[in-house]
Amino acid sequence: xxxxxxxxxxxxxxxxxxxxxxxxxxxxxxxxxxxxxxxxxxxxxxxxxxxxxxxxxxxxxxxxxxxxxxxxxxxxxxxxxxxxxxxxxxxxxxxxxxxxxxxxxxxxxxxxxxxxxxxxxxxxxxxxxxxxxxxxxxxxxxxxxxxxxxxxxxxxxxxxxxxxxxxxxxxxxxxxxxxxxxxxxxxxxxxxxxxxxxxxxxxxxxxxxxxxxxxxxxxxxxxxxxxxxxxxxxxxxxxxxxxxxxxxxxxxxxxxxxxxxxxxxxxxxxxxxxxxxxxxxxxxxxxxxxxxxxxxxxxxxxxxxxxxxxxxxxxxxxxxxxxxxxxxxxxxxxxxxxxxxxxxxxxxxxxxxxxxxxxxxxxxxxxxxxxxxxxxxxxxxxxxxxxxxxx
Amino acid sequence: xxxxxxxxxxxxxxxxxxxxxxxxxxxxxxxxxxxxxxxxxxxxxxxxxxxxxxxxxxxxxxxxxxxxxxxxxxxxxxxxxxxxxxxxxxxxxxxxxxxxxxxxxxxxxxxxxxxxxxxxxxxxxxxxxxxxxxxxxxxxxxxxxxxxxxxxxxxxxxxxxxxxxxxxxxxxxxxxxxxxxxxxxxxxxxxxxxxxxxxxxxxxxxxxxxxxxxxxxxxxxxxxxxxxxxxxxxxxxxxxxxxxxxxxxxxxxxxxxxxxxxxxxxxxxxxxxxxxxxxxxxxxxxxxxxxxxxxxxxxxxxxxxxxxxxxxxxxxxxxxxxxxxxxxxxxxxxxxxxxxxxxxxxxxxxxxxxxxxxxxxxxxxxxxxxxxxxxxxxxxxxxxxxxxxxx
Numbered sequence: 161x162x163x164x165x166x167x168x169x170x171x172x173x174x175x176x177x178x179x180x181x182x183x184x185x186x187x188x189x190x191x192x193x194x195x196x197x198x199x200x201x202x203x204x205x206x207x208x209x210x211x212x213x214x215x216x217x218x219x220x221x222x223x224x225x226x227x228x229x230x231x232x233x234x235x236x237x238x239x240x241x242x243x244x245x246x247x248x249x250x251x252x253x254x255x256x257x258x259x260x261x262x263x264x265x266x267x268x269x270x271x272x273x274x275x276x277x278x279x280x281x282x283x284x285x286x287x288x289x290x291x292x293x294x295x296x297x298x299x300x301x302x303x304x305x306x307x308x309x310x311x312x313x314x315x316x317x318x319x320x321x322x323x324x325x326x327x328x329x330x331x332x333x334x335x336x337x338x339x340x341x342x343x344x345x346x347x348x349x350x351x352x353x354x355x356x357x358x359x360x361x362x363x364x365x366x367x368x369x370x371x372x373x374x375x376x377x378x379x380x381x382x383x384x385x386x387x388x389x390x391x392x393x394x395x396x397x398x399x400x401x402x403x404x405x406x407x408x409x410x411x412x413x414x415x416x417x418x419x420x421x422x423x424x425x426x427x428x429x430x431x432x433x434x435x436x437x438x439x440x441x442x443x444x445x446x447x448x449x450x451x452x453x454x455x456x457x458x459x460x461x462x463x464x465x466x467x468x469x470x471x472x473x474x475x476x477x478x479x480x481x482x483x484x485x486x487x488x489x490x491x492x493x494x495x496x497x498x499x500x501x502x503x504x505x506x507x508x509x510x511x512x513x514x515x516x517x518x519x520x521x522x523x524x525x526x527x528x529x530x531x532x533x534x535x536x537x538x539x540x541x542x543x544x545x546x547x548x549x550x551x
Numbered sequence: 552x553x554x555x556x557x558x559x560x561x562x563x564x565x566x567x568x569x570x571x572x573x574x575x576x577x578x579x580x581x582x583x584x585x586x587x588x589x590x591x592x593x594x595x596x597x598x599x600x601x602x603x604x605x606x607x608x609x610x611x612x613x614x615x616x617x618x619x620x621x622x623x624x625x626x627x628x629x630x631x632x633x634x635x636x637x638x639x640x641x642x643x644x645x646x647x648x649x650x651x652x653x654x655x656x657x658x659x660x661x662x663x664x665x666x667x668x669x670x671x672x673x674x675x676x677x678x679x680x681x682x683x684x685x686x687x688x689x690x691x692x693x694x695x696x697x698x699x700x701x702x703x704x705x706x707x708x709x710x711x712x713x714x715x716x717x718x719x720x721x722x723x724x725x726x727x728x729x730x731x732x733x734x735x736x737x738x739x740x741x742x743x744x745x746x747x748x749x750x751x752x753x754x755x756x757x758x759x760x761x762x763x764x765x766x767x768x769x770x771x772x773x774x775x776x777x778x779x780x781x782x783x784x785x786x787x788x789x790x791x792x793x794x795x796x797x798x799x800x801x802x803x804x805x806x807x808x809x810x811x812x813x814x815x816x817x818x819x820x821x822x823x824x825x826x827x828x829x830x831x832x833x834x835x836x837x838x839x840x841x842x843x844x845x846x847x848x849x850x851x852x853x854x855x856x857x858x859x860x861x862x863x864x865x866x867x868x869x870x871x872x873x874x875x876x877x878x879x880x881x882x883x884x885x886x887x888x889x890x891x892x893x894x895x896x897x898x899x900x901x902x903x904x905x906x907x908x909x910x911x912x913x914x915x916x917x918x919x920x921x922x923x924x925x926x927x928x929x930x931x932x933x934x935x936x937x938x939x940x941x942x
Contacts, residue, residue: 190785208649210599257651258599265652268666268786269777275659277668281783293773295780298705302693305714314689323696326812382684386660389686392672394581395659421717 189238191266192253192281200243200281202253203266207237209258214241216253216278220531228256248286249536250353252278271350273535274342275395289360290543291353296363297323301355303345303387306417308379310410316376316383317414318345320355321422322362322369331425333550334371334418335456337542338435338442341463342397344384345376348542351535357543368550370432371422375414377435377442379406403438403466405473408445415450425550429492432549434458436538437506441466444513448482449475455492456549460541461502461533465509480516487522493548494524497541501532580629582657583644583672591634591672593644594657598628600649605632607644607669611922619647639677640927641744643669662741664926665733666786680751681934682744687754688714692746694736694778697808699770701801706767707774708805709736711746712813713753713760722816724941725762725809726847728933729826729833732854733788735775736767739933742926748934759941761823762813766805768826768833770797794829794857796864799836806841816941820883823940825849827929828897832857835904839873840866846883847940851932852893852924856900871907878913884939885915888932892923 191203202214215228231239252271255262263270267279282288299322308315325332337354339347348354354372361367380399382388401407419426431454435443440462447457494517498510517524527544531537582594593605606619622630643662646653654661658670673679690713699706716723728745730738739745745763752758771790773779792798810817822845826834831853838848885908889901908915918935922928 204651206649206651208601209651257648257653258597260595260597260600260648260653261656262648262651262653263668265667268663268668269783270661270663270668272659272661276656277654277659277661284782292782293778293780295705298696298707300693300695302691304691305689314686316689387684389684391675391683392660394657 189266191264192279194281194283195242198245198247198283198285200246200251200283202231202241202255202264204231204239204255204257204262204264205237206239206257209233209237209239211256211258212239213256214253215256217249217251217534217536218243218246218253220534220536231255246283248283248288250280250282250288250291250539252280252351254278273347273351274397287540287543291356291539292360293356294360294363296359298359299323299355299362300326301349304417304421306413306421308410308413310413311379311406313382315379315381315413316345316387317417318349318374319418319422320349320358320372320374322358322371324369325371325423329423331423331430332369332371333425333430333432334373334422335546335549336373336375336414336431336433336446338375338377338433338439340435340437340439341402342395343439344378344381345374346384348372348374352542353539354542357539358546361543361546367546370546370550371418371424373414373418375411377407377439378402379410403441403463404471405445405475407442408449408475409473411442411446411450415453428452428455430455430550432456432458434460434495434542434545435462436460436541437463437533438466440464445475448479448486451482451485452489456545457491457494458541458545459496459510460538460545461498461506462496462510462513463506464513465505465507483516483522484520487520494522495527495545495548496524497527497529497537497544499529499531499533499537501530503533506533580657582655583670585672585674586633589636589674589676591637591642591674593622593632593646593655595622595630595646595648595653595655596628597630597648600624600628600630602647602649603630604647605644606647608640608642608925608927609634609637609644611925611927622646637674639674639679641671641673641679641682641930643671643742645669664738664742665788678931678934682747682930683751684747685751685754687750689750690714690746690753691717692740695808695812697804697812699801699804701804702770702797704773706770706772706804707736707778708767708808709740709765710809710813711740711749711763711765713749713762715760716762716814720814722814722821723760723762724816724821724823725764725813726937726940727764727766727805727822727824727837729766729768729824729830731826731828731830732793733786734830735769735772736765737775739763739765743933744930745933748930749937752934752937758937761937761941762809762815764805764809766802768798768830769793770801794832794854795862796836796866798833799840799866800864802833802837802841806844819843819846821846821941823847823849825851825886825933825936826853827851827932828854828924829857831855836866839870839877842873842876843880847936848882848885849932849936850887850901851929851936852889852897853887853901853904854897855904856896856898874907874913875911878911885913886918886936886939887915888918888920888928888935890920890922890924890928892921894924897924 440459831850
């Protein structure tokens with residue numbers, strides 16, 4: 161065995177140098193570099209390119225018209241761009257090299273949001289510390305498959321259980337956390353940093369330990385793209401059956417699974433539901449159609465004013481009566497937040513909904529923020545909303 | 552509420568068309584296109600480029616010297632390349648546009664292996680069907696944090712529990728499955744498709760339901776890059792404390808966690824351990840140093856001939872005696888597999904180890920395969936090895 165495992169001199173070094181290609185290649189550039197003054201420098205080597213730019217959420221995550229920053233060509237075809245001081249945030253970006261969308265070859269970290277991969281980086285020292293993996297007790301993230309008879313398929317969800325859950329006999333409250341259009345059960349964990357936010361809030365004593373259930377709101381899918389039996393389909397922005405009542409109608413399948421598989425506080429006081437954009441639309445409708453089920457409702461940039469044409473669903477019928485009933489049944493918190501730069505139809509949808517609630521005398525909290533229809537806002541909203549639950 | 556949720560005519564369509572930029576942009580090209588004859592066409596629009604190529608595992612996953620295929624420029628700056636017929640496999644690839652490493656902007660699917668992201672696609676109709684998410688009962692994948700006092704830190708592992716585990720009271724056998732250098736607790740799930748392989752083998756009745764524990768063998772890390780408190784470090788190929796005995800020495804922390812947190816068949820007959828490359832080296836040493844603990848040992852392209860210089864560890868001492876003891880204690884299966892095109896030092900390390908075993912009269916099975924030090928082989932090896940366990 162000594163022979164077999166003998167020290168082969170510089171064996172490992174040879175292994176490493178032999179491996180300096182392709183898969184095992186380590187990018188030699190540092191990009192992005194987060195400078196001590198909180199500016200950020202991007203670098204890419206592209207000696208033959210005529211034009212290289214960087215864009216993403218550097219300007220505050222304007223997903224619809226991000227500003228493109230031209231990079232400057234230096235020696236050896238090295239293009240660079242240094243940002244002004246960037247506030248603490250989780251940023252995404254990509255390069256465009258002669259108009260080809262390119263990830264940063266020096267950055268191994270990327271997240272898919274809807275169809276596209278973007279690189280990410282985090283500027284510490286402020287609110288993004290909440291999105292960091294800190295050296296605190298961590299919860300478990302599990303990808304679970306559940307039976308959804310209402311959709312005639314097995315479906316996948318992500319479940320966050322807080323640190324200590326597995327070694328306790330206590331019952332825990334549950335937050336159902338829903339994604340937006342084009343998202344799936346991975347969206348809140350990826351772009352949304354939900355596991356880190358919950359870990360950090362709970363460790364700081366700011367939020368109660370809770371189970372967070374992240375569903376897939378596209379009932380056409382079994383699971384996020386690549387994780388269902390459809391293989392690796394081209395990801396389309398709109399899928400069938402996303403806003404036609406089917407998800408809301410079959411949400412009972414989700415709750416049944418959680419009730420049967422987790423130790424939950426199985427009461428209205430132990431249940432919260434929140435969602436972003438389409439998930440806010442789903443949230444509002446689930447709260448209406450599962451009466452007296454949730455004590456906490458959160459609408460994050462909720463797509464209340466958006467509606468598929470030609471959709472008929474009992475989920476969307478008699479909504480005035482359902483809203484009145486919800487008010488009469490009571491709840492602890494109805495929380496709505498939206499950015500001032502959101503889309504007009506979404507701003508209007510939220511305003512109309514608030515008018516309706518005001519006319520009924522229905523209580524809610526409204527938080528108007530800066531920014532638009534962005535993950536920057538949704539991470540903020542989750543951070544705020546989670547601290548209000550189950551207290 | 553009817554107002555709030557009223558059908559805004561083509562509201563959603565407007566929402567969609569408003570969103571036709573950046574994040575919400577859907578790539579218009581189809582790439583890769585898996586043609587009916589099992590050739591594959593790649594496409595990328597790069598009107599200003601002088602030269603575009605595609606490389607990856609198209610030639611059988613030669614990670615060290617992959618063949619680069621030149622793409623052809625067509626109308627509108629559309630570059631294309633069509634492969635010959637590709638055997639059923641999970642492939643990875645990337646483009647090089649004027650020598651800039653570029654992911655395929657039309658393919659949303661990518662996996663990080665060591666430092667680099669590559670796009671993936673799957674050619675069905677053969678062995679890769681085992682790597683597909685099929686419409687079969689699925690197990691759970693959970694990311695768990697455990698206490699490793701031996702490393703003075705909390706660390707992360709991935710645990711696959713087979714379908715039915717959570718709703719049963721039975722004890723299950725455990726396979727500990729270790730990654731190679733540069734990998735982490737996500738490697739076997741990403742490039743290795745371990746969850747799909749286990750789901751499919753179990754559904755077909757070819758493997759026993761078992762728990763699969765995927766550790767992080769780099770004890771310098773808490774977790775895979777981006778998931779530990781070091782933030783998003785530049786990923787380096789070699790980390791401290793990967794092959795210095797520390798992982799083997801603290802493997803008891805992993806086993807203690809599993810024993811305390813899962814219903815396991817807590818006996819030698821209920822334990823298997825296997826690993827690829829560095830993980831095969833770890834496997835051989837753990838089997839030697841935890842005597843009479845594992846009935847099944849699997850070395851996949853094991854880095855037996857590779858060794859850090861200047862390393863001293865009790866884990867690597869008295870190995871002849873430990874090997875003799877292992878033989879005397881007995882086991883059900885000692886399985887070794889390696890590709891004929893692997894690195895010389897690894898081939899030699901395996902040959903030396905076999906000679907040692909032969910001299911002792913120690914039983915093992917050796918499988919020589921085509922191919923090299925590749926995920927293509929490691930997925931195959933897991934598929935074969937898993938069928939031999941706990942029967």
